[in-house]
Amino acid sequence: MRLLFDVGNTHIVVGVYEKDFLYTWRIGTKSFETEDELFSHLSPLFNRENIKEEDIDSVIISSVVPSINYILNKFADKYFKSEAIFVTPKNLKSIELKVDYPNEVGADRIANVLALKKYYSENAIAIDFGTAITIDVLYEGDFIGGSIIPGINTQMMALFSKTAKLPQVELKFLEYSVGKNTIDNIQIGIIKTVVYGIQQLLKDIEKEYKRKFEIVITGGIGKSLHGIIPEFNNYDAYLTLKGLNVFYDFMKGAD
Structure with a gap:
């Protein structure tokens, strides 16, 4: 299973994915300050759906809030023994960023256009x-x-x-x-x-x-x-x- 985080300025959309979306939740971006607090939010949600920690084999993140990326990194490592994978313009495949400053394109925007290309047009x-x-x-x-x-x-x-x-x-x-x-x-x-x-x-x-x-x-x-x-x-x-x-x-x- 993949654990997905779409981190926005106000809310984080969390998804657990395996072949298709199984479950999604929304939590406040400012609702936690440590990796343990984040886990305390998600653990009862996982338990309710019988999702176990060992079921998660990767953590993928789109974040527009750099200040919490460190927490997400520690969360992935501590609870899932996984390196957090952040969406960035570097090594981006399939799509070229034809803008003045490619490295400034937000991770959420990169994710959106990747999905557009694969699922729409x-x-x-x-x-x-x-x-x-x-x-x-x-x-x-x-x-x-x-x-x-x-x-x-x-x-x-x-x-x-x-x-x-x-x-x-x-x-x-x-x-x-x-x-x-x-x-x-x-x-x-x-x-x-x-x-x-x-x-x-x-x-x-x-x-x-x-x-x-x-x-x-x-x-x-x-x-x-x-x-x-x-x-x-x-x-x-x-x-x-x-x-x-x-x-x-x-x-x-x-x-």
Whole structure:
């Protein structure tokens, strides 16, 4: 079995994989400070599904939070006698990173485009809704760049923390576009501008490259936005975890 970690700024998606995904969980990125605390979170989840430590033979990680990589390394070594394998641009196979600074491309974005290429198309776009929204463009089988947008919750929290009277609001896409109260105003102002802004950006990308792209959305908030516009019809909750498997297979020469 493979133990997979998709480490984001707010949450970590944990997966146990064998031929197909067996189980997945989400834990807070800031919910542990040591490898032992991390194990204390995961151990009861493993026990509930009868997953034993000796069943895990590899640990693969996509992390955008360097400060906890040391903990993850120690966790893999102490509890699974395994060296943690981190997704990095170095020795990347199958895909070329055709950007100005390849070494700066985030591990999650690498995993996303690896999954796009294997499971979807050589001309595809991943939209990952997290603390930041990343748009990753795979063109003729290579990563050519994309864009980064402040996440919806990030924008909401910034507005809430910087103003005296504006409240925190839930994520909700409204059918109408003129708000009659403060909550409606915030939901329309943030969510609709993000959604329709991305929609226009996708049109611009297809116009620029004179090609239709297969579009896949992922990330926790992505599920809430699934289907609200035609471009958001394809939701894959485990796109990044799938990419971790692809990376591992390439590293081990299995694919």
